Amino acid sequence: MMNGHSSPPLDVLATNGTELTIVPETTKAMLGTSTSSGPQAKSITGVFVEASSQAQSLYAAMKQGLLSSELGLALLEAQAATGGLVDPTQGHLLSVSEAVQQGLVGLGLKERLLAAEQAVTGYPDPYGGGKLALFQAIGKEVIGRAQGYSWLEAQLATGGLADPIRGGRVAPELACQQGLLDQETWRVLAERKPSSSSPGFQDPNTGEWLSYGGLLGRCVRAPGTGLAVLPLRTTFHTLCGAVSLAELQEAGILDGETARGLREGKLSVSDVSARAAVRRYLQGTGSVAGVVLLPAGRKKSFFQAVTEHLLPMATALPLLEAQAATCTLVDPGTGQRLQVDEAVRSGLLGPELHGQLLVAEQAVTGYHDPFSGTRVPLFQAMKKELVDRSLALRLLDAQLATGGLVCPARRLRLPLEGALRFGCLDEETRRCVSRATGFSDPSTQESLGYGQLMARCVTDPETGLAFLPLSNGTLGGEPQGLPFIDHSTRQTLSEATTTISVGQFQGQPVSLWELLFSEPIPAEQRAALAQRHQEGTISAEELAAALRAILEHAAATAKTTFAGLRGPVMPAELLEAGIIEQDMYERLEQGQTTAQEVGRLDPVQKYLEGTGCVAGLLLPSSQERLSIYEARGRGLLRHGTALILLEAQAATGFILNPKENKRYSVEEALRAGLIGPDVFAKLLSAERAVTGYTDPGQWLFGFFLVAVLCAVVPCEGSV
Template sequence: MNQILSDPDDDTKGFFDPNTQENLTYLQLVERCVKDPVTGLSLLVIVGKGKGEFYFFVDEATKLVLKSTTTTRAGGKYQGTVVSLWDLLYSRYITEEKRRELVQQYKSGSITIDQFLEIILTIIQQTKDVTAEDLLESNIIDETLFNDLSAGKVTVTEVSEMDSVRQYLKGTNSIAGVYLQSTKETLSIYEARRRGLLTPGTSLVLLEAQAATGFVIDPVNNKKLSVEEAVAQCVVGQEWKNKLLSAERAVTGYKDPYTGNTISLFQALKRDLIVKDHGIRLLEAQIATGGIIDPVHSHRVPVQVAYARGYFDEEMNQILSDPDDDTKGFFDPNTQENLTYLQLVERCVKDPVTGLSLLVIVGKGEFYFFVDEATKLVLKSTTTTRAGGKYQGTAVSLWDLLYSRYITEEKRRELVQQYKSGSITIDQFLEIILTIIQQTNSKTTFHGIRKDVTAEDLLESNIIDETLFNDLSAGKVTVTEVNEMDSVRQYLKGTNSIAGVYLQSTKETLSIYEARRRGLLTPGTSLVLLEAQAATGFVIDPVNNKKLSVEEAVAQCVVDQEWKNKLLSAERAVTGYKDPYTGNTISLFQALKKDLIVKDHGIRLLEAQIATGGIIDPVHSHRVPVQVAYARGYFDEEMNQILSDPDDDTKGFFDPNTQENLTYLQLVERCVKDPVTGLSLLVIVGKGEFYFFVDEATKLVLKSTTTTRAGGKYQGTVVSLWDLLYSRYITEEKRRELVQQYKSGSITIDQFLEIILTIIQQTKDVTAEDLLESNIIDETLFNDLSAGKVTVTEVSEMDSVRQYLKGTNSIAGVYLQSTKETLSIYEARRRGLLTPGTSLVLLEAQAATGFVIDPVNNKKLSVEEAVAQCVVGQEWKNKLLSAERAVTGYKDPYTGNTISLFQALKRDLIVKDHGIRLLEAQIATGGIIDPVHSHRVPVQVAYARGYFDEEMNQILSDPDDDTKGFFDPNTQENLTYLQLVERCVNDPITGLSLLPLQS
């Protein structure tokens, strides 16, 4: 059998690669798999046929070469053993992307097998593991933190993210490339030299500094490369390979010719293994980018540790502390000055996308901005504790504030020039900076759970991106707009916790505590529900729709004094626990890991937070995405496993109707929504009453049954039956009825889906009776239609009918006269051709008259679809969904009925100016929309149905500048929508109305 398996042929290769149609052994097929980055499981790749997808795998011939190429120089976990290049290639040191790249380079002949091996060995050497013991021995972490790490009280990720640790593991930015001021181009150092922008000497010392501080950098593609890789990828030329390999030894270590040991850059310098000036230059670059590198342990070390290990001494410190022109080893090509590496780094600009430091190159006659050494010294020595924001409570220099993200490049230049010209004093300089920071924070402050949250907090938590942060800082979007984005609101406000109880027999809403007082809930059930409220933000008074702190809830008798201490303890899941060792504020999970709270109790509160929007960061007072929670030590994989696969021990909540233990999410999903407040209420049924809920088995079936045929807002998307069942198309009564029919076996799951799809379809259909009742067709035409004398298609095509069913053209997009381009409204805004305000009102008008329009592809889309297809950005989704209600209808908060735009306006459910603008757009594009019947109606019918009145008719018939809600960007005039439509041009192919934009 061993012989059979050792020498397989096609008869014994029992597995099959569906991509290449080959018979393979199981091992061969496993070796073609990719690893799931989260679970580590092996997954078989399937590539699409005829879609131009590339299928990467290592063929048998290449694999044989890689397996037969061995080395004893790998180090790390392979120290002292013979290991194959194949095993190294598939080790955790090499990323999937790097693996593909190297195999392709080898197969194409770009690199030899020896070069392949050298590249791999360099990568492994540069990414050596650093143990907690290494960090402790290097005084990078202290004994307490080491013990906490060993005990699992803090994670490796948390420690790695600490500034004090990251500096030594990753370093700070070296000079990555060149920024050409005249063309705004980013170039690699070598490319700048090739174009004659840098001399060979300047280029070489900059590249040597890169190699000696970690990696050669490709700033165009944002890649960090070993010297071997950089040469292979032509980021540097072959002629400098040996010099750069020599500089790279400042990272990987030099070999002591007497002992064979690995020694550091400084030690090599002392042994005259490298030229003094060259060594000093590399050493200074290391210090300027985070610290001297210990090549044995593969990380940087604090100065005192460098002294102790012989990597530095007082004489060298003196040389570097007081540099003269002989030891200033770097050169500013713009000013012809010799500088230290740190001075040159400080003259660089940051690439706004990659964050890399780029050396500015200016042409003749161009202005070169930099801060001279004398000014820099003053700025660095001027400090304050009044900066606030991320600097709250710390002393920070004016230099650091000037180069913070609060200050734009333009403002920075302006202030430095004013100071140098004597227009402002250093004190005035500081006050101006502090005012900018204060104004930025006040302009961009959000209401968190318990305290204000800055835009910077949201950026650092990956809740908003850099672009949105900059738009917010520049006033291009408002705090209100950002607040309304689903992706932001979830983390600032969370989703509904269980707010109270709904007593089915009396239709009463009660607080949790009142339900307990009446004996409807046990004390235990009541307490865990109230603790979940406190731990997810606030104790809730569902009767008066109030959110209260525990202190307020006790004072207002929403809960009793007896539970105050327990609820104050639960509330710390929001406000933070105090670490008894450090005095720092720590999160719920961290308190759990430090045994400051009982495990079951902590898990219950953590699960409630996750079920209501995300884990709460008590320091910043908002919820955070899961990955950020991992990074900050607020969650870990072990806890994720516990909560992902709950059993009765971890199901910490209780359904009093069924006596089941449930997760918080399961219990929330059994709640009903209060029609007025929108709060989630736990239903309590009396004896003999029917308790409606969807059991877990049924829920699983409903969630796993999907369709792409739902239409409406779900057009073109995969949606689950569960989501359709709980959509606005299905009433509470119909929902109950269908679930009961399915559970009783009266209908199958396929029939269930078809019924739901039919309801959704019928909700949108317009009947002939509707048209007759709306005076769109007369009795004669109705009878002819009923008798089959005319068809639905014929009637639909009549101008008098089509106007009310389809409307006339809204402004679909923009026509750029200079280039003859058609653009969507959002694309025009993105290119700066329309202001955000003008763009938004035009998109709202689209949504309020039927659909958001993609004029390039001639598509009409719901808001949901438009966002999904990137026709509009996520940041405007909520505003456009609100405008779309002018078509689908608003909900009357008093009756629950669907009402029209005008009725919502009369009930003050929408802002007057906004409502008038949308109403005017509807009238201009065919008539007022009846959201109940889903079509437009003649004016007299609108009057009769309460969708319009004489007062509004007067306002719209005689508009002034206050009611002209639209704007012509070409003439800067305020116009009505009809006036603006009449200035549009028609697309000759699609017939869509496009707003022409002149240069």
Template sequence: MNAILEDSGDDTKGFFDPNTNDNLTYLQLLDRCVIDPSTGLTLLPIHDPSSSLNHTFIGYDIKKVFKGVMVKVTCGKYMGMTVSLWELLMSEYFTEQQRQAFIEQYRNKTLTIEIIVTKVLEIIEHSVKTANVVFEGIREKVTANQLAEADIITENDLADLREGKKTVKDVTENESVQTYLQGKPSIAGVMLPDSQIMSVYQARQKGILRPGTSLVLLEAQAATGFIIDPIANRKFSVDDAVKARVIGADLHAKLSSAEKAVTGYQDPYTGKKISLFQAMQNDLIVKDHGIRLLEAQIATGGIIDPVNSHRIPVHIAYKLGYFDTEMNQILCDPTDDTKGFFDPNTHENLTYMQLLSRCVTDQSTDLCLLTIKGNDKRVTIGGSAKEVFQTTYVSVRYGRFSNKKVTLWDLINSEYLSEEKRQELLKRYNVNGLRGKVSILELLNSAIIDEKTYKNVLEGKLTIKDLAEMGTVRNFLSGTSCIAGVILQKSNQKMSIYQAKKEGYLTPGTALCLLEAQAATGFIIDPIQDRKLTVEEALKQKVLVPELYEKLLAAEKAVTGYKDPYTGKTISLFEAIKKDLIVKQHGIRLLEAQIATGGIIDPLTGLHLPLEVAFKKGYFDADLNKILADQSDDTKGFFDPTTQENLTYMEMLARCIKDPETGLFLLPIRFDAKCHAIY
């Protein structure tokens, strides 16, 4: 068989050149192919006189010339050998850019073969001289040539290193070079209010950070270089971090996956090492997860080249296919979808860069630490007030924001304000609402207070306490009392709605309607101990039983909001009725209870709204107003167990007695009403 293949007659020339119509051996056909510079693959050219193929690829004729020129090499891996000019050009001593330049200059006849040979030998000699000049990369040594190819150092720097005019130390004193080699600090751990420092994993174990928050912070560490122990100021690979017990074995798999953003992913088709961005393109990593890791890399010094173990400038990342314009646009215009990190202090979703800007630097280690503010009596702010702070820009003259315009929100949450001062500012702006804090701006926007009152609070002329005690404001903040329970006539015994049902004074249907009205107007009420509870709290405190839980949880959404199945946004009770997320008759009953106890509830702010404001917001309309105004039996959704009448909630409230001890409204029930409830 060897003799047959060596004597390649027409019988063994089993391949055909479509350009020359020759029968060839495979080796001969390979020889006539061109090399694709971007992939290194061998392609068979189909000649077309109008094609620019020969200007893009290394053609057969040039390849044949370069293969025919033999060169004796005196240094490097080819030392003492005579090899073809083609083999030298295709070796690791030359970048694709250099290769293309030589081919183009030969094609344009600006360089002769002899001059090319001389230059090729010079480059090999220089490469050998600088091969021993190495820098500390992220995980491996990096040569001066690699840094020059990545535009991290200049050709002049390379020449100075080669000739001994500069040392590695000299070059790495350049801040830009140091950043590309080692990166900038990632978030290494947390600092507690008492200045105690903890690793991210310790904070997770102690419940200071949520599992999800801590995981993304640890993934960011792994994807930017190392897992960090901020106490000992040591850096570990994921494997070593598990061995050193800096992290638990439970996170090993997830963090090893994130670490591939540094060490490289394996292309399942070629087996080659590829970058984080290429892994995203090949669906080896979920896009949202990949964006989070990529953004962390960019925020800490630049995209990591896993092949050469250092970070690279953006234009080099484009060139290598490690980044593109679409991804750049996504990261430049961060929406909530791309804000993959969570601030445990303000409960905001942020980019990694934004979260880094809120960290402090530990003076003894230079590590970046996320400060955890004290939770005792902390004031938070949300809704439209937060939006105002985030869209109000301030020009700053000093500090790290010097000569920049930053948002009021960023300034409030920066290191320049003590926690005490921050809380003081937020307290001046916040009012206690139905289920959380409400800003005075929201009161103004909802026409609950006027402009003059708003300014008086901001200027300190009127305190938040005084404002909240104003009758109209108090009613819109927390509502008026719903039907909190029952009172037995003659004995004056007070009972909760559930207890009255259990004792037989209320039918299950009547009790459920009254409990749903409680849930839909704010809270489940325990009139005996004067407690207001969420549905979940009521179940835990055994004010309710499990069989009522789901129904009352559904009614509670009239306060907390329903989720629009199409947009995912929080919508009001009325909007839920219109979208058929709740049965109309049931929804009208809950809405009527809200109106009777202070106004329609805005689930976004937790405020009871004046009717005209509810109209404007789309939380009410003329048709529904007409239905409620024309109170037929169809809209009388509540039942008086004493008189056996169907009533509106307002009519039921009018029949209640105010408890002098608690101020709660209690429905009077005749002692003999138990018979009606049973029979």
């Protein structure tokens, strides 16, 4: 890199093999030289909030919740990887270090953005010294392929590939000649279709996955600076993407008064989204997550139940199709929602089900109509005979029972009237769906509608997920967990409402069921209160009073803490460690944001929980997940290899059980049979990398002090 006294070269964009054209001085950012670049910056520099007609930096939009942390960080990294960070209100082009110093981004993002900045300044070559361009760094595995391709794509969209040696930007034709790219990678980048499984950049207004150039093409110019900023409408996030305020009004989900309150800033998107009458159309009301063995309370996914011979495939497949058609393929152990591709990759589903469940998933994304070239909703696909009628009726039944029919074009569920109006249903089909009995109760073998089946479910007090009970004592064993909540209790509490003066539901009617499952209520207390109401020892009014008292007490005594590896972490500790900045700390202290919201930010989550380690083995033939110790016992891992992997688990936080997605300390793992006594001592030693090691100097000093005291002060008995 040139020193600070040298004149930096101009960026040069090669338009063909011989002719060069001068382009903006983006290398000033990598040299640490601020410049009032104005329109010279070509990346997405911020957002334009249509409601207030103001431009904001990406970081400011992230802090206010206008951008998700994932998208905001990806756009900031793309800025750093294309020449520097920019404040769209001032137009100043800054290096990452300068941007942190001036408060344009928080200190917690510095490490990630410095790594992205090397896409311009060059990466150290671990094999021969010197600098590597981004493409070369990917080839030598200095940087991950997915991340690197994202930054290559951003550089191509904003003027050409950065050459850290010559200090300029180079068009792809010449870049291929100079080794800064190759023809195959250029082709892959040009043809790549971003999606949730092949991420690019998600449009916050529509939920669509786009290339960086595609998102850049949707930008507008910031007033005053002319920089590219992403317009943000008043949008609501759904399981299928994002929808605008106007779309919710058109569908009949929001009334005029609520819409006015949102436009005038009297109501927030988060408050309106939390209303049960709105949330059901944005997120759905949940499907049947799996089966539970009673009375033991052991939860199983449907596929797991099939592999363990608890359910026949003929019973499980329609239930899995219903999950896929309602965006609720769920891991019952964690509550994590997955798409079909993700579920197969994670082992939640077997590959033999992939094709059938992809067909069901198109009930959300739309079915390709070969006659019009468009994607049509499930009902129309059935009418055009693109989907088998019996399957379509089952999936329509499941959607209606879990919040409303999904309209792929509008990316949300619709009230019945809206579905009829928009051509997602007709009266004749509605009557057929109301009589449909396409699902089987595994306990009685009765054929039922999806709503009838859900009425036979019980609710997990820990996750709120609904499970079909299998009440076979030989399968269930003795009770090991909290008692599940029956459907009649759920229905009664869902219909009873109250008001509360604190928290998320402050000042608005809320059902007792929602209050029961609000965050401050511990799962044990939740299960106990539901059990008492079910037994008739506490009325709905008494339950409402008890819930209000718990929530009000929690609000009055709340101490904002984060869950660390071995205990709570205070905001002041995160501030002192440089993981959050002063502004975020003050917002936490004043209750303007929550520990849960801040803890979901990637930079914070990374330091609190780590980024994960090898949890176990997945057997490709059976999709069975094995712990490291179990795999060693079956001869699938050598003793030394297994010990190294287990020590790595212990030294990064916990011993992992991949079958149940649970984490254990070393002592807990031994008691649970997850490891044996032969590795216990070594794993305890590795675990001290987390819990800390005893300083032998302090121990010797303490021993010496005791000996001196014993010599000076007469003691009864021996020392």
